[in-house]
Amino acid sequence: MIRNTRQRTAVNAVFDELEGFHSAQEVHARMRASGDSIGLSTVYRAVQALVDDGELDSIRTDAGEAIYRRCSTRHHHHLVCRSCGRTEEVEGPTVERWADRVAAEHGFVDVTHTLEIFGTCAACHSAGAPSADQPG
Amino acid sequence: MIRNTRQRTAVNAVFDELEGFHSAQEVHARMRASGDSIGLSTVYRAVQALVDDGELDSIRTDAGEAIYRRCSTRHHHHLVCRSCGRTEEVEGPTVERWADRVAAEHGFVDVTHTLEIFGTCAACHSAGAPSADQPG
DNA sequence: CCGTAGTCGACAACAGTTCTCACATGCTCC
């Protein structure tokens, strides 16, 4: 059974008023700062539960930190600027279909996928270094 | 000055004979197992140097571990069975084009992407658990 | 062969995350 606790509600509420991606630690610090008493472990648990429920969307930063954001129930992917970290949501029925088809061709079922696109956004490109490494 | 040491050469060589993504720890273990004497720190340093040189491509796993692969290998994606771990390599010009296009539409340059497909392979599906969660 | 500065490697330190476990509390049943 899953209980509806003060802490869980509070973490959920934090993401209501926050835009963009935020780490568990950041959420914890923010809650503490605003007078909410909550443990770090609890924040991690709550956040993971929300991800499991599909309420939050999570990705990993380049530094290995997990960051979360309220996500529309709609499936989408991220276009991340590797310089400033700016993130755009993108949707691609094309990709969804492709992934499902390819998986089906190999006999896979219960298929899901993760896709992240990394690049340098226009602002960073015109502002900053003229070139970047071209991995992959 | 950058020296050409036995260790650096060895790490580089490991990626010559390895396909796909591999973690620094894995490389270290593999080298040790094959009789190479090398420190973990050195592997990390070597791998990062190779990434800086554009010889290796690095991404983060969902678990927060950094994994690396030789850049020159043909770009492809993985279809992973979440039950037995079996991995198939798949290619998709469709996806490549889609990713590039979407990124371009948002003004992003120097675009790369990561894509993993997860599912239950035919063998595991017929043999085992009837259902699985449907994350993200 | 020498000098030296870049490198190595064992280990410590660090950050993010997960685990532990005694205690607290939401839910269900009455």
Place this chain on the structure above:
DNA sequence: GGAGCATGTGAGAACTGTTGTCGACTACGG
């Protein structure tokens, strides 16, 4: 509205991947 109890909480320890430290080592130019 309670009693009972499974589930949640939270402080801190433990764990994992990664980076820093620092004395010893060694590749490389001369």
